[in-house]
Amino acid sequence: MKRIRKKARIPHLQKGLSLSPEAKDVSPSVKENVDYIKEQLFYSDDILERDIYFDNRQGKLIFLETVSDKYLVMESIIKPLERAKVGAVEHVITSSGLEVGEGLDKAISWIIAGKCLLFLEGIPEVYICETSLVVKRGVKEPDNEGIVRGAHDGFIENLVINLHMIRNRIENPNLVVRYFSLGKKSDTKVALLYMKNLAKEELIEEVARRLNLIPTDFILSPGFIGEYIEDDSYSPFPQLLYTERPDRTVAYLMEGRFAILSEGNPTSIIAPVTLFSFYQSPDDYHSRWMFGSLIRSIRFASFLIAFILPGLYISIVTFHPEVLPIELIYSVKSSIERVPYPSLIEAFFMELTLELIREAGIRLPTRVSQTIGIVGGLVIGDSVVQTGLVSLPMIIVVALTAISAFVVPSHEMSSTVRLLRFPLMIAASMFGFIGMTTGLFLIFTHLAKIETFGNPYFSPVMPFKLKGFKDTFIRFPLWHLNKSTKDSTPDQRNSEKAILGEGRE
Template identity: 55%
Template sequence: MKIGMFSSVQENIEYIQNKLFHSGDLKWRSISLNQVEGYIVYLESLTDQQRIQKEIIQPIEEKKVGIVEEIITSVEIGIKSDLSQLPTALVQGKGILLFEGSAEAFVVGVGADYKRSISEPVNEGVIRGAHDGFIEHLITNLYLVRKRIENPNLVVRYYQVGNEAKTKLALLYMQDLANPDLVREVDSRLGAIVMDTTLSPGFIAELIEDNPFSLFPQILFTERPDRAVAHLMEGRVVILSDEDPSALILPVTFFAFYQTPDDYHSRWIVGSFLRLIRLFSFITSFLVPALYIAVVAFHPEILPSNLIYTVKGSVDRVPFPPIVEVFLMQITLEVLREAGIRLPSRVGQTIGIVGGLVIGESVVRAGLVSYPMVIVVALTAISSFVAPSNEISTVSRILGFPLMILAAMFGLIGIMFGLLFILIHLCKLESFGTAYFAPVMPLRIKDLKDTFTRFPIWSLDQRPQDPHPKRVRQERYSRGWEHDDLGTK
């Protein structure tokens, strides 16, 4: 409800004090302009004291007479006649000018700007290419994107999410590439969020994704501006959140989680080889423990005869069935991994290395697990760490547990049923109207050129069809020097 300004400055200040529950960081200072008494009100924890002095107080003291909007040197200045809006402006880092007898208040942008410098992304290693990453400042992140796309077609839309603690979001897309239906759908979902607070992009992802109960992530997180820009140029949209260095990219497919900008900074054969290793590691990370259980418990005859005696001799010393042995080692590995993450970096690395060596050697000598089991767990752990996305890496480790149970109950047949269920689920999933397992299902032959492998850059003359971009074809002849003006040899 709109509340008009009181004629008395003191009454206005008392109203603001009550609305902010007499917070200790609420400050005010008297000023005088045109021989009228006034006050500058601000929250010292959110404002820059030097800016207040330089952009408000000093110009007023020098001029003493004049129009407020012409005297104040701040770029951001507005007029409010609704007293109920002033407390909100204060908690946004604004300063408020109140004058005796005035029915209006001047809201001036003097917010403090405490942010860390642009640095290399912590969670995404960079081998070649730009070493700058997003930080916890929305405007800086927008700068990193716009410097790479100096194009008026890049559109930025702002949103305020959260009823009690508001979070500022920015939706980015290319006007000439992004599908209008996709933009409208994302805009609708963001506008429909109703929560007291959204502390991180993880909140936003869960609130807008299609299938929140699926184990597979349907939105890609990244701290690399070059990765976000690459997806923008394919017709996707990006969501940036203030006070968080992560960008949300959507819609995405399963294969996007195993692609990195480094693939395109290397020669195409090298990039293709590394991408195949990542995809193979995804399968290895959840399939190898289940295969070990199935082979040892149900199908030892598929092993070579020389290897059977080695494995059998090691397994016979273990008093537990294979399923217990595998679960014991997998859970121990997860505990060590979590401990390494939560502890300080130097201690965490020591705990991970020493703990893995000591526990691995001790459990084998004690006869609790076999030597082949240690090899299986080590291979599984290394394979899960190959994924460039932490979300998909966690998924691969979790998938291993139900597969191990199926292998212990039904052997290889159980594994096949589990893999079929995963495949059916992947084919059924959608991300904002895009098939999650595209371009494999539905099959798009042309898009396969940048899926399992990466064809040469000059052959990628079409954008992926999964985000349904407005323009699919790019420049037909990237190696223009090989062609004449007519486009022929």
């Protein structure tokens, strides 16, 4: 049992603010205490009260039926008190995490969190009993991060269970969990995880500082946290990696990075990361290194296709048809001469149509979305070619671009690729290869300037680190990667990805 003094602060919950307007002592009068709580909750209809007679005193239990477990209230509080009749409350209620408080300044936060409050007449104390109603779904593999081999579990909306899945994989005392309470009104519980012996101290101090400075009233998703703590909010490139896989989170923790998880959301935030982290998948390490390297190389090739293919096509048909073989020039020209507008308009029309189909597929129910995909891919594609709105080569280019974008393991990076190809298409339509080259130069210059928590985003390319290429474009055998250092950049990897066991010495 813990005793909570008035105005006491729980360690690491520095940003949590009471929802009560001011500090208030517990009154010896039960009615006065209950009336105060009901007033602060605006007499909400889900407030429940239960009369208690214990130790020759009248008492009252008060809780919210929507967030408290009524069965737990009955079995662990009411029945023990009725059986004992007299004695010390802390000796009678032993199974519900009993705490004692002397102030009501946190009472509203307690009761909203699902706790049950017990008041006894003549005693200026409140007994706080843990009776939270836990509603959770089963642990299953994330739909958007499927793999062929390896663990098939994923995070859920319960923070304790998510931390259990990580602790179960890292049975090491160096794994540290620090709690924060974010949002002045939502009071969302957030966990910061890191390996004490691997993560840099200044890195952890910096992320803790940024978390404590978040000024928002509500934290509804990890995306809220990400926008507040990332280095460059105006960059189109994601600087934080989001994942729902425990094994992937553990892998990055074992590389000296940190992870952030929040109550009510199955997504983990990983940082610091590099551009190449978004093209890695657990499947790379669950197969032999040669095949894993091949698949990763295909992902990087798909990145280039999704990024530059539409602009490259526009440059060729508008300014540089001489780079094509003669036979292909006749075929392409005969197809595009029926289209009454420039290739840029043609490409924009098809790209926007594809985005509409993709968005409709996400928003509609699963069975209907499959129909939308068939209608969009077959009917619309065939119709626009037959009517001369779009040329057949453009259909092929857009289809290859869409498939290549789907290969990217990260949704955030896939969205970035889809966004940046539009300015590249505009540059290509105005200046051809020169416009494409200039646009790519500006993008790569931007990549070289980005940092995430002090770590270069484009490492190991810029700054160049030769040994960092062992697990970048290709993956070397695990026994080449089995070196653990206190570094948060991906050029010095740990015994590979904790989920795989130890490699050869």
